[in-house]
Amino acid sequence: MSDPTQGDGADRPRGSAPSDGSNVDDRSTVPYLAWRSASPVTRLAALLRGVHNQWRALVRLVRRRRPPTKAGPLTVLLTGASTGVGLEVARQLLATTPHRLVLTARAQSLPRFAVEGIVEGPRVLLHALDVTRAEDREAVVNAARERWGGVDVLVNNAAVSYRAVVEHVRDDEAHAQLDANFFGPMALTRLVLPHMREQRFGRIVNVSSVGGMTAMPTMAIYSASKFALEGASEALWYEVRPWGISVTLVRPGFINSDAFLKVYFTDQGVAALADPSDPYFQHYFSMNALIEALMTLTFFRPEDVAETIVATIGHARPPLRVAGTWDAALFDLLRRFLPSWLHQRLLVAGLPYVWRWGEQAPIVDREAMLPIAPAAPPEGSPERPTIHILRSPLSRVGPAPSPPRAPAAVGSPPSVRAPAPSEPHDTVVDLPPPSRRA
Numbered sequence: 319m320s321d322p323t324q325g326d327g328a329d330r331p332r333g334s335a336p337s338d339g340s341n342v343d344d345r346s347t348v349p350y351l352a353w354r355s356a357s358p359v360t361r362l363a364a365l366l367r368g369v370h371n372q373w374r375a376l377v378r379l380v381r382r383r384r385p386p387t388k389a390g391p392l393t394v395l396l397t398g399a400s401t402g403v404g405l406e407v408a409r410q411l412l413a414t415t416p417h418r419l420v421l422t423a424r425a426q427s428l429p430r431f432a433v434e435g436i437v438e439g440p441r442v443l444l445h446a447l448d449v450t451r452a453e454d455r456e457a458v459v460n461a462a463r464e465r466w467g468g469v470d471v472l473v474n475n476a477a478v479s480y481r482a483v484v485e486h487v488r489d490d491e492a493h494a495q496l497d498a499n500f501f502g503p504m505a506l507t508r509l510v511l512p513h514m515r516e517q518r519f520g521r522i523v524n525v526s527s528v529g530g531m532t533a534m535p536t537m538a539i540y541s542a543s544k545f546a547l548e549g550a551s552e553a554l555w556y557e558v559r560p561w562g563i564s565v566t567l568v569r570p571g572f573i574n575s576d577a578f579l580k581v582y583f584t585d586q587g588v589a590a591l592a593d594p595s596d597p598y599f600q601h602y603f604s605m606n607a608l609i610e611a612l613m614t615l616t617f618f619r620p621e622d623v624a625e626t627i628v629a630t631i632g633h634a635r636p637p638l639r640v641a642g643t644w645d646a647a648l649f650d651l652l653r654r655f656l657p658s659w660l661h662q663r664l665l666v667a668g669l670p671y672v673w674r675w676g677e678q679a680p681i682v683d684r685e686a687m688l689p690i691a692p693a694a695p696p697e698g699s700p701e702r703p704t705i706h707i708l709r710s711p712l713s714r715v716g717p718a719p720s721p722p723r724a725p726a727a728v729g730s731p732p733s734v735r736a737p738a739p740s741e742p743h744d745t746v747v748d749l750p751p752p753s754r755r756a
């Protein structure tokens with residue numbers, strides 16, 4: 319049998335690309351493709367080895383092994399811990415477990431911990447972390463290593479949400495979304511894995527979303543980030559299992575929170591929102607109202623999702639996927655068991671005013687909905703696209719609506735004014751008054 323390492327590929331690693339950039343078909347140097355040139359005896363031996371391997375895998379599957387454990391309190395690194403679900407996870411871990419917590423937030427959000435009554439102590443280390451910044455990620459993992467030897471549990475909870483139709487997303491905006499929700503959490507995971515492998519124990523909990531299993535209009539790039547997180551987490555589950563490391567995706571549905579007030583709109587999305595004649599105006603209008611209504615009316619609170627995350631950390635064998643709320647479990651069932659044509663039609667039927675989408679006669683009820691504010695970009699971070707929110711009378715959370723404003727003239731560009739001090743945003747954009755163009 320010929321030696322596949324000889325010949326053209328002898329001076330480079332097996333299967334690697336030729337260094338001179340030539341288009342040589344190098345596949346014969348890849349070990350698993352040597353099958354083509356194997357003798358019948360070698361093939362039979364390989365086949366028998368394969369059957370034996372499968373048998374061993376089957377035996378391991380039915381034989382319950384002791385779950386990996388670590389004695390004593392665990393060190394938990396939690397991202398986005400100053401608000402929402404993250405804050406609740408921190409509170410519950412402090413109240414119900416002996417674990418040591420590395421609670422992180424972006425530098426400008428750190429003061430919130432004191433406001434919430436969380437201060438540094440023997441079990442708590444507060445640390446600045448913007449998950450998109452490599453130096454922050456390294457600093458926080460080093461700090462955890464110096465204080466407690468390393469991270470045993472990583473909870474990737476921090477995330478941002480962009481709302482835009484696909485046509486309105488620029489590359490830099492897409493990257494900003496993926497940096498926060500996918501590349502950042504993945505990079506942090508890579509930093510904590512060596513310690514977990516070394517001690518043959520670890521837990522990675524990635525907070526995903528219903529948007530990570532079912533994409534919705536105007537949420538394409540958010541869904542893309544959560545789908546990416548789901549795919550990589552699933553692969554990671556197989557990869558790190560041999561070292562007793564579990565990977566779990568917690569998938570919340572709609573949570574009763576003010577998260578819809580923190581949505582990022584892309585520049586083109588902002589322009590579309592300010593122009594009722596924009597082809598996508600109705601898409602944004604309907605989806606903003608729907609999501610706000612769902613988040614305002616739902617019974618599920620950040621505490622419920624936090625309970626699931628805390629239970630996952632304490633579970634002997636955490637599963638790969640866990641529903642964070644019951645509506646997420648329902649979405650999962652629909653997705654799995656309905657034929658996809660029926661699933662899609664049901665979702666379309668649930669979209670408000672969907673029959674008007676694509677028409678040039680938008681429904682704009684200015685009394686019922688007022689736009690507020692682009693949020694200030696986080697201090698020290700690269701400039702972000704502005705945020706605009708359409709608020710409905712259903713709102714029970716967030717700041718009080720700004721006082722009524724004189725409507726701008728039809729066709730005039732959006733006017734920008736300084737916000738009242740109580741408003742969490744830095745500018746407010748007035749929509750032109752409603753126009754019902756045929």
Ligand SMILES: NC(=O)c1ccc[n+]([C@@H]2O[C@H](COP(=O)([O-])OP(=O)(O)OC[C@H]3O[C@@H](n4cnc5c(N)ncnc54)[C@H](OP(=O)(O)O)[C@@H]3O)[C@@H](O)[C@H]2O)c1
Pocket residue numbers: 397398399400401402403404423424426427447448449450474475476477478498525526527528529569570571572573574575577580613620
């Ligand atoms: N709320 C929902 O209805 C819902 C539904 C499905 C899934 N989820 C998921 O649940 C998780 C928590 O959501 P939530 O409702 O608690 O949202 P939230 O209240 O908006 O909290 C998000 C947290 O992430 C932090 N964060 C954002 N960008 C960051 C960055 N680059 N680096 C570090 N931290 C960053 C925020 O910090 P700052 O305060 O400094 O901005 C904030 O603390 C997220 O993964 C979200 O996708 C939420």
